Amino acid sequence: MQLDQLYQEIILDHYKHPHGRGLRDAADPAARTAEAHHVNPTCGDEVTVRVATDGTVLTDISYDGMGCSISQASASVLHELLNGRGAGEAFAVHEAFVELMSGRGQVTPDEDVLGDGVAFAGVARYPARVKCALLPWMAFKDAAARAGVGVSPEVKA
Amino acid sequence: MTTIEIPPGMPQYGDVPRYDVAAVRADFPILDREVNGHRLVYLDSANTSHKPRQVLDVLAEHYARHNANVSRSVHTLGTEATEAYEGARAKVAAFINAPSPDEVVFTKNSTEAINIVAYAFSNASLRPDADPRFRLGPGDEVVISEMEHHSNIVPWQLLCERTGATLRWFPVTDSGRLDESGLDDLVTERTKIVSLVHMSNILGTVNATARITERVRQVGALLLLDCSQSVPHLPMDVVDYDADFIVFTGHKMCGPTGIGVLWGRAELLAAMPPVFGGGSMIETVQMSGSTYAAPPARFEAGTPPIAEAVALGAAVDYLSGIGMRAIQWHEKELTAYALDALATVPGLRIFGPTVPVGRGGTISFALGDVHPHDVGQVLDSLGVQVRVGHHCARPVCTRFGVPATTRASFYLYTTTEEIDALVAGLEQVRKVFG
Numbered sequence: 001m002q003l004d005q006l007y008q009e010i011i012l013d014h015y016k017h018p019h020g021r022g023l024r025d026a027a028d029p030a031a032r033t034a035e036a037h038h039v040n041p042t043c044g045d046e047v048t049v050r051v052a053t054d055g056t057v058l059t060d061i062s063y064d065g066m067g068c069s070i071s072q073a074s075a076s077v078l079h080e081l082l083n084g085r086g087a088g089e090a091f092a093v094h095e096a097f098v099e100l101m102s103g104r105g106q107v108t109p110d111e112d113v114l115g116d117g118v119a120f121a122g123v124a125r126y127p128a129r130v131k132c133a134l135l136p137w138m139a140f141k142d143a144a145a146r147a148g149v150g151v152s153p154e155v156k157a
Numbered sequence: 158m159t160t161i162e163i164p165p166g167m168p169q170y171g172d173v174p175r176y177d178v179a180a181v182r183a184d185f186p187i188l189d190r191e192v193n194g195h196r197l198v199y200l201d202s203a204n205t206s207h208k209p210r211q212v213l214d215v216l217a218e219h220y221a222r223h224n225a226n227v228s229r230s231v232h233t234l235g236t237e238a239t240e241a242y243e244g245a246r247a248k249v250a251a252f253i254n255a256p257s258p259d260e261v262v263f264t265k266n267s268t269e270a271i272n273i274v275a276y277a278f279s280n281a282s283l284r285p286d287a288d289p290r291f292r293l294g295p296g297d298e299v300v301i302s303e304m305e306h307h308s309n310i311v312p313w314q315l316l317c318e319r320t321g322a323t324l325r326w327f328p329v330t331d332s333g334r335l336d337e338s339g340l341d342d343l344v345t346e347r348t349k350i351v352s353l354v355h356m357s358n359i360l361g362t363v364n365a366t367a368r369i370t371e372r373v374r375q376v377g378a379l380l381l382l383d384c385s386q387s388v389p390h391l392p393m394d395v396v397d398y399d400a401d402f403i404v405f406t407g408h409k410m411c412g413p414t415g416i417g418v419l420w421g422r423a424e425l426l427a428a429m430p431p432v433f434g435g436g437s438m439i440e441t442v443q444m445s446g447s448t449y450a451a452p453p454a455r456f457e458a459g460t461p462p463i464a465e466a467v468a469l470g471a472a473v474d475y476l477s478g479i480g481m482r483a484i485q486w487h488e489k490e491l492t493a494y495a496l497d498a499l500a501t502v503p504g505l506r507i508f509g510p511t512v513p514v515g516r517g518g519t520i521s522f523a524l525g526d527v528h529p530h531d532v533g534q535v536l537d538s539l540g541v542q543v544r545v546g547h548h549c550a551r552p553v554c555t556r557f558g559v560p561a562t563t564r565a566s567f568y569l570y571t572t573t574e575e576i577d578a579l580v581a582g583l584e585q586v587r588k589v590f591g
Contacts, residue, residue, distance in 0.1 A: 003538040007531075007589060043530055043546045044560035066560055068530035069590070132530065 005122035006129070007069065014116065015069040020079035024062040026052035031059055034146030038139035040131055045071045049078075049139040051147045057086055058149070063136060070120075070129050075136035077116045082140070087149040093117075097137055101130050174483035181479065182570045184209035195540025198578045203358055203386060203519045203566030204544050205408045208472070212411055215471035219464040227463055228437060228454070242463050245470030246453070252473045253403070254394040255420055262419040262426070262453040263466050267385040268308040270404035270419035271352070273456055274381060275312040277429040278350070282320045288428035290379060293349055295321035300344055300351045300378075302327035302335055303556055306358050307549040309383045313352060322349070329556050333360040333509035340372055348378040355403075356386040359550040359564065360509030361492075361519040363387065370399050379425070385409060389568070390488055390517050392481040401425055407465065412472035416465035419456065426452035433458035476569075484569045488518040491567045495520055495576045502583050508557050518567035521548070524583055527590045529563040535589055536563075536582040543579070 026033045035050035045067030052060040061083045063075045078097075082090045096113045097120070105125035109118040123133045144150075163169055182188050185207045190197050199207065219241060225234035227242045243258070250258040264270040281291035293299075299313045303326050317324045325343055328336040335353075344351055351373050356363045366382065373380045381402040384393060388403070389410035395403055402425070407416040421429075431438055431449050435458035440448040449455050476484065493513040499505055504525035510516040524532050529545035536543055544564045547554045554560060565579055 003535060003589070006534065012590075044551070044554065045528075045530070046560070068528035070530070126534070129530070129534070 006126055008119040008122060010116050010119035011069060011073045011123075014073035014076040018072060018076040018079075020062060020083060021064065021076065022062060023048060023050050023064050024060060026060055028052075028054070028059065030054075032147045034143050034148075036139045036142035036146065038135055038142070040067070040071070040135055042131075043068070045132060045135060047071060047075055047136045047139050049075070049136055049143045051140065051143040051149070053087065053144075053147050053149050055148070058082055058084065058090055058144070060084075061140065063139075065136070067135070068129075068132055070123055070132040071135045074120065074133045077120070078136050078140055081115050081117060087144070090144075091150060094137060094141065098134065100124060101133050173486045174480050175486070176479050176483050176569075178487065178570065178572060181209075182572075184211060184475075185570055186210060186213070188570060192540040192542065193538050198539075198541040198575045200565040200567065200571070200575060200579060201542050201544050202389075202568035202571070203409070203564065205414070206389065206411050206568050207570065208411055208413065209475055211475050212413070212468050212471045216413060216464055216468040219467045224464075226460055238463060241467045241470075242461070245466045245473075248470040248473045249418055250420075252393070252477065253388065253420060254396055256396065257423055259451070259453055260420055260423050260426065262421070262456045263461050264404075264417040264419050264456075265415055265462070266408075266417035267383060267404045267406040268312075268417075270417050271309055271381070271383065272312045273419055273432045274350075274352075274402055274404075274421075274429075275316045276432040279316055279319050280430040280432065284430065287430060290349070290377075290425075291429060293317075293320040293322040296347060297322040297349050298325055298345070298347045299323070300325050300327070300348050300353075302353055302364075303329045303552050304333075304335065304357045304360055304362065304550065305352075305354050305552070306383065306385070307551070308385075309352055309354060310552070323347075327353075329360070329553065332511070333357075333362050334515070335362065335364050337368060340368065344369070344372045344376055344378065346376050348373075348376055350379040350381060352381040352383065354383045354386070356384075356390070356517050356519075357509070357550070357553070358386050358519065359521050359548040359553045359562065361516040361521070362509055363391075363515050363517055365515065366398060366400075374399075386517065386519065389476075390481075391485040395420055407469040407472065410469075410472055411475055412469035413465045415462045416469045418469075421452070423452070426456070429456075431455050431458070435459045437461075479569060487569060488567050488571075489513055491571055491573065491576065492516065492518045492520070494573050495565065495567070495579075498576055498580045499583075502580060503587070505583070508553070508559075508562055518571070519564065520566070521562040521564045523559055523562060524586060525590075527586060529561040531590060532563045532583070532586050535586045536579070539578070539582045539585060541575075541579055541582045 031052040033052040037048045047065030049063045223237040225238040227239040247258040281287035379401040382400045384403045384405045388405040402421045408414040438458040506523045508521045533545035
């Protein structure tokens with residue numbers, strides 16, 4: 001397997017220059033906010049994702065964490081893809097990303113839906129790293145549910 | 158490596174027993190394979206070791222020729238299987254200089270061995286007539302250290318929860334040594350057992366146990382040494398170490414998985430209540446109650462891992478054939494070479510002793526701020542197999558302020574060329590993440 005399939009330039013770029021990193025208070029004090037902290041017990045990677053919403057739009061998704069390039073780049077891509085989106089759209093993207101990561105490299109990603117997330121197609125071929133990529137997405141799902149917005153179907157990771 | 162001139166009349170480097178590493182490597186079929194287009198460089202023996210053909214053959218031969226259950230059959234196969242199983246027990250006993258094979262209890266692994274001791278305490282604590290050395294309650298203390306594997310932390314945490322006893326621990330110094338400065342305050346008349354790792358699976362530190370043993374004897378406590386990382390790599394003599402229990406596991410010493418050892422002083426094993434109930438561990442069973450077999454059978458309920466035990470006996474023969482003193486020296490030289498080589502890698506920080514004294518061939522490190530997962534992944538692409546993560550010793554990671562480390566660990570078949578491959582791989586990591 002070629003290493004550059006895993007460490008695509010896009011992933012390394014998000015890792016070195018993360019988008020939207022840092023936990024933030026919601027700009028609108030009336031917004032509903034909730035967060036979730038997820039840990040990968042096998043390696044100790046951690047991420048906290050905070051979701052602010054008015055009930056229909058995810059007005060801010062902020063996060064903090066520590067971990068490998070895959071988990072941290074994935075959080076940055078999540079922020080870029082979902083921040084400011086309607087909840088329905090966001091969950092469609094969430095579902096597509098989870099499908100891509102669960103596909104053992106057999107799923108062809110749709111760039112229109114997943115944007116920079118397509119760079120993670122190579123990660124799906126490394127079973128040991130799929131959990132890294134999914135860590136922020138699972139935390140997001142929990143945070144969104146706690147903030148009272150819909151949840152995509154259960155994931156078999 | 159720095160070589161110091163040893164004065165004449167003293168033991169010389171040339172006097173140290175040695176062996177032909179290339180010949181040893183030829184015994185391990187897996188070392189021939191490639192990984193990701195590169196020659197396998199296996200630097201994860203602290204996780205599990207590879208198995209020589211001599212062990213694999215005995216495992217296959219047992220099932221092919223001598224398979225039967227043990228300790229319950231009068232037929233020929235049953236007799237052969239029992240002799241092989243008990244023969245393995247005698248080999249293991251001799252390997253650690255145990256006074257009697259009956260002091261060797263076969264378990265699934267070190268984790269189960271530690272849990273048997275912890276649950277014996279637990280069960281004794283419920284019985285007023287039990288040996289007072291195994292009875293625990295509020296006010297009593299169990300002492301471990303901050304450098305334990307989770308398997309020597311969690312069973313004692315659970316025991317203390319069940320009995321109301323208090324868990325205390327030795328801290329670790331900045332250089333990765335056991336901090337014994339508070340020994341007399343830590344190990345006191347309240348201490349019932351000290352359960353200490355002999356060689357740390359993450360720092361590589363080999364703990365000097367003499368002072369601790371002396372203190373344990375002074376206060377009348379018991380001493381368990383977790384030798385999972387030491388018995389495979391250095392000569393062990395339970396009489397010389399003056400421990401009460403030691404535990405180790407077969408798969409880290411060229412044996413199969415599923416077989417481990419609890420060694421205990423005969424008199425202590427005899428005083429311990431059973432933990433698992435079932436076949437083989439009884440003396441007589443009536444509906445109104447049962448009496449129990451003498452150790453080691455008392456602690457081996459059910460059909461044991463027979464073939465695995467026999468193969469562990471073969472592993473012990475294999476290691477003894479090469480010589481544990483020679484293996485220890487080989488790894489000492491490798492460790493010295495690796496510590497020097499790793500010191501040349503910019504931004505590399507070692508967790509644990511940085512001199513090849515009082516440590517074994519297990520080296521954990523950080524490479525700048527590159528996450529260990531990423532380090533391990535790049536190394537894997539070059540065929541270099543290291544472990545990354547918290548190594549089931551999360552308190553050590555917390556102690557040194559990192560979520561995880563990268564760990565390279567050596568064994569009797571490791572070569573300096575493999576350490577060179579590691580160092581070259583770390584350069585590649587720096588290129589990808591620089």
